[in-house]
Structure formats: C-alpha cells, structure tokens
Amino acid sequence: MDQNKGILKVRDLVVKFRVRRRELTAIRSVSLDLYEGETLAIVGESGSGKTVLTKTFTGMLESNGRIAAGSIEFEGRNLLELKTDKEWEKIRGVKIATVFQDPMTSLNPLKRIGIQITEVIEKHQKLPPEEARRIALTLMEKVGIKDVEKRFYDYPFQYSGGMRQRIVIAIALACKPRILICDEPTTALDVTIQAQILDLIRSLQRDYGFTTIYITHDLGVVANVADRVAVMYSGQIVEYGSVREIFYDPRHPYTWALISSLPTLARKGEPLYAIPGTPPTLFNEIKGDAFAPRNRYALGIDFEEEPPFFKVSESHYAKTWLLDPRAPFADPPHAVKLMRKKGNIYAEGGAAEAGK
Amino acid sequence: MLGYVVKRVFQSILSVLIVSTLTLFLVYSCVPRQLVFKGDLVLPKIANKPDEYNDYKFRTWEKLGYIDYMTQQEYAQEVFGADSPNVSQALLRDSSFYEKFRTDLSARGYKVEALPISGYLYATKDVALLTRVFRWYAKLIQIDHPYRIQDPNNPGLKRGYFLTRDWGGGLALAASGTIYKYQIWVDDSFPFFHQNIVRLNMGRSYPTFDGVPVLDVISGGQGRSARREIRTTVRGEEVSFFTSIDEHSLKYKPVLDRLDMNKFEDNYADGNLTTIDPSMLGTSFTIGMYSLLLSLAIGLTVGVIAAMKKDRIFDKITMAYIVFISSIPTLLYIALFARFGMKVLGLPDKFPFLGSQNILSYILPTISLSLGGIAGEALWIRRYMVDQMNADYVKFSRSKGLSQAEVFFKHIVRNALIPIVHSIPMAVIGTLAGALITESFYAVPGMGKMFPSAISDYNNAMIIALTFIFTVVSILAIFLGDILVTFVDPRISLAARKEAR
C-alpha cells in the first residue's frame, strides 16, 4: 500500500462545545494523516472524541460545537474554510460518506428503501429517476440484498438490522466517495452479522478503492480490519502506528490497558481487566497528562506537563513520558507481554522479565 | 383490510353501547325521582288538588320509566273495552270492581292505594333498573315502513314507495303507509343525504321542552319560524301559499282540516316548522368544526415553527402560551379572552346579542373553543419535530449531503403526518369537552349549553341522548383516526394489523 500518498491531513484540531454557558473541549489538538486506500482504525473508550473528530471532516458538528483551531486538508484545500451548507454538501456523501452506529434508526422508517438510496444519487449526480433507480438496484445487489426489484419498494421495518446496515452502506457508497467513515458500524449488531458487515466493507473497499476510517471501541474488530490504528483518549490521539505495532508493541499505558482488557488475553481464573477510574471532565483545562490519574505507571512529571509524541519507529508514535530516556523502567502488564511474545519483537526490558 | 375495518366497527359499536348503558344506569340510579319535578311548571298549579297532583306525579314517573302505573279507570277500560258503559259503572263507590282491582293488580305485583279525595284506586309498581335500561334499548331504533300506520278510519290508505319531487324541486323517495312521507332525499344542507327510514327514539324531553322527543329538541330548528312562499300543484291545480312547514318532516295525520287539504294531496300534513335559527346540533357542529380546523391549522403551524426556531423568541412565546393555557382554569382564560374580544375588538360576548344569522356571533365562541386545542396541537407537534430533528435518520440524511430544507420537507414533514393523524381524535374529543364550557359561557344555543342545563333540570332523557351523541362522535373520531393512520403509516398496514391482533 502506498503509505506516502496522504488524502486527508488534520493538523492541531481543537473542538469545543458550549453546554449551558460552559465550554468543554472535546478534541484537544489532534493531528492525523490518512493515506489513500488504507483502513485507519480509531479506538478509544466511549467519550474519547472519536465521533466528534470525524464529524469535523464532513462539517456535521452540532450547532453548539465549534472548531477553535486547526486545519483539515483535503484535495488541496482546508475544509474548515467551507462556510455554507451548500459548500459542505459537495463534500458530504459525495467525497466523504459516513455510516453510523445504529442501522435501526439510520433510515427513515416511513420512506421506501429504494427512495432513500435514489434521493442521494439524484441529488449529487443529477441523474433522472430511472437511471438513479438502476444504479440503486446495482448497489443493493452489491451489498448483498437478494430479490432487489421487490426489496426496492420495501420499508425499513421489513428489513433486518444487518440488512439495514447493508442499505446504509449502499447509500454511503452511492456516489463513490473517496473516504468512508464507519462510526461503530457493527456495535448494534450481533456477532455473526458483525463479521458479515466487516467482510462486506472490506470487499467493497477492494472494488471501489475508497479509504476507510473505522471507529470502534473494540480492539478485536481492529485487528480484523485495520492497516493502521490511532488510539484516542480524552480528546487526544495518544498513540498511533501500524496494527502490528499497536498490538505487538504498544507503548502507551492507555493502550496497554486497552489490550489488557481484551477478553481473549485474560488469564484463566483472573477477573477481566478493567481500566480503573473515569476519564477526566473535559470542561476543565487538563494539566499534565490526561491519563495520569488512572495510570499506575504515572510519574511525577505526568501531573505537571503534557508529554510530547515520542517516535518509536518511522510509523509508530506514542505520547507518554515513559519513552523519555530519563524515565525509569515500567513493567507492562501481563497481557501486553504476552502480545509482545506473540509478535516476536520483544525487544526491550532484558531477559529478566521473560520468565515472570 | 376489510376484516380489520369490520372489527373496528364492531368495537366502536360495543364502546358506544357500554358508555350508554353506564349512563343509563347512572342516571336512573343516581337521580332521585322526587327531583325530576324541580323544573316542572304544572305541579305547583295543582298543588291544592291532591288527586290531580297524585295522578300527575305518577303519570310523569311512568313516562320517565321509573314505574308502571295503572288507575282504576284504565283497568276498567282494559277489562271491559274502552267505550263500554261498564267502565263508568266500575267507578261507582259500591262497585265490586274495587275488590277486583285490588286482587288483580296485587297479583301482578303492583302496590294498590286510594286517591285521598275521590277514593279511586290506583296501582304502582317500581320498574327494576335493568328493565328500565332494557326498555330504553328496546324502543331505541324505529324503522319506518309502508305498513307502519294502521288507521281504522282510513282503510283505503295506499301503501308503497314512489319517487317524487319535493317543494324545492329536488328528487326524493317518498312513501305512503309510513309514518314519514319522505323516506330519502338529498339537499344542500349537511350531510346532504337524509333519510327517515331508521330513526332513533331516545324518549321525550321533560321537564324542559316537555313532551318533545329529545332528538327533535336537539336536531330541530330554533327561534322564530321562517315563512316562505311555496308554488306547487295539489290535485292537478296550481296553488301557492305561505308556510313555515318543513315538508321533509311531514308525518301521517289521521284527520285533515281544510287548510291541510289546500296544501296536501294525502294524509301527510303534520310537519315541523322551519325556523330561522339552526338546531342545537347544527350550531354546535358549525362552531365545533371551525374551531377544530382552527386548532389544527394554527396549532400545527405554530408548533412546527416553534420546533424550527427552538429556544428562540418565537418558541419561547409559544411555550409560554402553552403553559399559560394548560395551567389556568379553562373558564378563566375564556373569560379573559371574551373581555379582550369585547373591549378591544368590539365583538359580542354573548351569542344571542346578534344571533345566529350574524357571523360576528360565532367569532369569539369559535376562537375560545380552539385556544386549548391550539396549545395541545402545538405542544404535540413541536415535541415530535424536535424529536425528529435529532433522530439518527435525519443526521444520516444530512451526512448523505441532503440540505436542511430537503431533509425537512422530504423526511420530517412527511413523517409528521402520522402524529398529526394520531392527534385528531384527541382534538375532536377536546373540542367536545370544551364546547360544554364555551357554549355555556357565550350562551350559544347548542348541545354544549344544553348538556349542563339538562343536568341541572334533571332532564334524564336529554342527559342520556346528549351523552350518547357525544360518545358516538368521540368514538367515530377515534375510529376514523385509526383507519386513517393505516393509510399514512406503512408500518401499520391493515394486513399487518389484522395479523398482529
């Protein structure tokens, strides 16, 4: 994959929301590169800002939100300079499309499935209804709907959850967007359907060649779909790298915690790992590192000063003081060591820990 | 679909029956029978004639269905035949008929007593509550047919149906041998299609409108009679005359006088009068209908705008209005509004000032009646729209690249049809309930004013009839609402509904 051809470039993005005369900062200076054709997973517990971050790419922030700083470069221009809805409508659904979490509510319950697909095609591609219908039927077939001629005229309630999510994907792809944002597209579906939808997205990506941003709080899904991973915590990206790097050689204690809470890595007889405490409130200025209060590896400096990104490899960066050469050694949790072993790149720490 | 409709029709009829039966039980068991004379005008005049007083009371109770009543004379007529000389014999002081009356009627379960002055006997028997209710239903539906009239003095009465033209020149199905001459006709007054074949009989009004069938009181015209010139042919002769008879109400009249002969060819000469003012039903219907339309039109518009401008000044004013209307007593805001209407707009605050012929009379009652409905509709649709605007499918539609306006009109507004249809039955019921207050307040001669006065006059038949009408209208509204929803909501397609139940 061509790792060098950037398609979307986010720089120092800050998003604030006004809530009852107070302001919270949901995104705190995020920078991110998205490369053509890749699948980037954004993980993090809920409330970490994954949805808000991606909403800024389509100008879909709620009216109480504003972008306080930063830039989002796409196709040679800064998206944040788009002012009117009319300008945004040339991006939304056309260049950057979104699939939301809940297929049960993403479709208008009272409009025929077919019409909900054709209305985008008619609007963006300015095609006559007959032509739009033809495209819609093809799309429906592509996403795995059988008997499309008849199903075209059905209402959402006549579709199952998985089928609806297929329709939502069909709508999102109707105008052949360059970027598809999937915001927890399978969270509301049961496990077997989840796998089908993931497969579908992957195969469509091969056919259509779009770039995917895949949002999830489920690391298990990430391993399946992503090329690269960005870990978010409290409105910041705290670590990013290739899937291998994040899974087999995580560096940030928050990523450690996420990996430790994977059920498949739990030790028999031990309770499943849960990250203690709750994320900080976003209303206040956060001093030092946001994760420090919940971090058992926290250093004195963590409560004073925000860590910068430390480079682990050409593609792997983590935002933790533990990577500072002056930092004392921190022994990662068992699950992480297990993963390192698996990945066979167990590099640091010396042999002493290996046996433990 | 048909199955569902039939089932809902059946359910609706059942509901009407349940409500009317309950009303019958309530009225018959809760209104003390002594109280029905409160508004009686005759009783005080005969207070010093104990025999007449007694007789009048029992006769009235019998008429109202409380008791069965039989006098010595009536029984003698029953036994000997009406015109028999034995009848007057039976009333003589030493007649053995006294004993016979006592034993026979006691045997039938009657209580026999003697009138205080004349000493004539009479017998009374309480009608059981259940029987009363049963009797009400037994005579409720009256069907007219060509063998209905059996007049021994008119053996040659023709029987059968024929087509004819009425005075207005309209085509009508008429009949002879029936009670009513006109069976089916069409004209320009709502509901345009009329019939006399099946009529409901809910008893006679008492003590107000004494003796008139209650449904005639409710649906008959009011005010002065209206005379007009009629040109027609009677027995081949061209005639013209002034009359105020409503020919569609013409009933069989056993004995015709000369005046009748000049106007009518047959025995159908007994008609109600056409009047200048509409009936109670008509008046209430006009005001209720316009008020309902006003509630829906203004309430929905205001609610939608408030939702679009949520938390802005228009929305805040709307909410303030809704809170105001729902927190203060209905009578109070109507009174305030009436004062405003009178002082500022110069409109009459009592209906009879200008009367039914002047449109100004209707303005304040109609608007007053819709004030509550406007608040209800606005609140309902605003809540729905706000809810919809935050719905996932709206966000998804926006992310598809549809504009705010496209999403609003192609998705949200279309979906709003369902809550609107859902709200109509409640609006109708609210309007009915509101009519009781507004009509009383503005002295509108309608059913809403009649109802409370029927209660305070102990006009049992009227109370029952009005309850029946209100119930039918409410249940009809709910029924039509249910049927309509199946057309606007694909999720409740009739077939699916049929299966689900």
Ligand SMILES: Nc1ncnc2c1ncn2[C@@H]1O[C@H](COP(=O)(O)OP(=O)(O)O)[C@@H](O)[C@H]1O
């Ligand atoms: N419209 C809004 N108004 C106020 N706060 C918001 C709004 N949208 C999101 N937030 C806040 O921003 C933070 C990030 O939310 P989100 O991006 O939805 O998290 P997630 O990672 O679960 O997708 C949360 O704390 C949330 O409360």
Ligand code: SF4
């Ligand atoms: S910077 Fe400090 S507190 Fe933050 S994650 Fe690293 S060690 Fe923990």
Ligand SMILES: [Mg+2]
């Ligand atoms: Mg989210």
